[in-house]
Amino acid sequence: MIYFTFDPRPDLKEDLLKSFPNEEFVFSRTVENTDLARAEIIVTYGEDLTEAHIATAKNLQWIMVASAGIEKMPNAAIAARGIPVTNVRGIHKVPMAESVLMHILAHYHSLPQIYQYETKHEWKRNLKQRELFGSTAVILGPGAIGGEIGRLLKGFNVTTIGCNRSGRDAAYMDKMVRFDELTSVLPAADIVVSVLPDTEETKHLMTAQHFDAMKDTALFMNFGRGSLVETNVLIEALTENKIGAAVCDVFETEPLPVDSPLWDLPNMTVSPHVSSHSSRYLERSFAIFKPNLEKWRSGNHEELENFVDLTLGY
């Protein structure tokens, strides 16, 4: 039995039932123990499973996470049972890369100012507009999403420097460095954008020293996970004008507390963790799930797309 811990859109559900007429599907909005005990496959957004659930799910053979982050999963318990986990990494790449490009262009061409003038009926043309053309971006995490950001940036004639654990070549990156070499490339960066997951290695990876090394005009963007940088370190970088501006879609505490100083900093843009949102999200998740389910039922367990390494966390 295939157990969904959420209730998908009717048209997507119908399509699934039609595509797999011999499967038993249970669609639930909560995690029920009776159903759980029978579940061979669990499909979840990755935020609702506990260690106790894993213990109850005696027949569980595969977990499909319809999101990218697995940091809220009982990963130790899952790994101990040797249950494979797949996610939908890659499906965020289109909306996220579009969002990142939007915020970059808005920064370079003074869009907040244009909107403010409009509110006041002011025809003022003294905006500080700069071209994105010819600038340099450091991309922390040049995987599926980071690569898509890089691909779009190359179209705008931006030099791309990727940064990850290994420093090995990655698509759409003109150059690659390892995490421990980050400081050496920051002085050249006009834009530093992170799409890194939350792992032991990425936690507080960005330090005050990194912000010190950046141009005072640089744009810092966090679109991965809030754990990348301590909130106070970010606030200090912005208030001391170590950098020009920041746009964050993720924060150490979410929702961002209503009294956080970040809301009102003039050089800070707060986005409420929406950059991966898209009307095509579930549609794309199902487009990954369906062929995976076929492979699974044919016994080709090794060939599933998007296995997650529970020890690495992505």
Place this chain on the structure above:
Amino acid sequence: MIYFTFDPRPDLKEDLLKSFPNEEFVFSRTVENTDLARAEIIVTYGEDLTEAHIATAKNLQWIMVASAGIEKMPNAAIAARGIPVTNVRGIHKVPMAESVLMHILAHYHSLPQIYQYETKHEWKRNLKQRELFGSTAVILGPGAIGGEIGRLLKGFNVTTIGCNRSGRDAAYMDKMVRFDELTSVLPAADIVVSVLPDTEETKHLMTAQHFDAMKDTALFMNFGRGSLVETNVLIEALTENKIGAAVCDVFETEPLPVDSPLWDLPNMTVSPHVSSHSSRYLERSFAIFKPNLEKWRSGNHEELENFVDLTLGY
């Protein structure tokens, strides 16, 4: 003598004097008759010359316009004397295409709403975000600027339909139609963006019938000249929700009057004719002017870049 009717940035002036040590340059902020009478070449932004000036400029052989539009020039008087005119078309393409992409992405990913939530310290994730990916854009005027917009849109997997007088193939356009075929492609368009110049043919080219033919979700953008569409026709299209939204950088009357209803329409974005602005504007103009001046002095008059056809107006 080469007569500038404006005073360029010191570093650009110095570079010019160094590059052409045998030329006499006059840099003025106004048009003075004594200087004018001696001028062989006039360099102007194209908004300060009158018929009387042309009559006074007895030695005038070439006018270089450091802008794209020539609608404020005494074109009949210039044509009667057979004086060639060149402009700097193409140098707007980078900032304008970046601006257009910015506004498109802001529309698709609800950026105005994100900024409003931030002002109120509201962590709301119920934004209506759509992907640009897979949409269709009609580009009115697929020349240097329109082609650059098309090139960037192709990177976002957008289908591009160009529209101009001839309907002949143009770069980065998946399909081309003539002006008189515009209505036939509008029902397919998610975005309609114009970068057309102001000519007899483009004046009020967009009619109420065109807006009727568009999707009620379509985004209309005018980044060419305000004469393309009557203000009332645009207001009607927006208030009657014939289209989803509009972003205009140009208007029939500029500055846009403080009491224009356009300022406050919720589905309208007013940009104060700034999309071509760039800190690299004059730098790029000079990069066109210098080789042109060399060709001119070598007698290769026919080989100048960017001749303007005064009868066509661009």
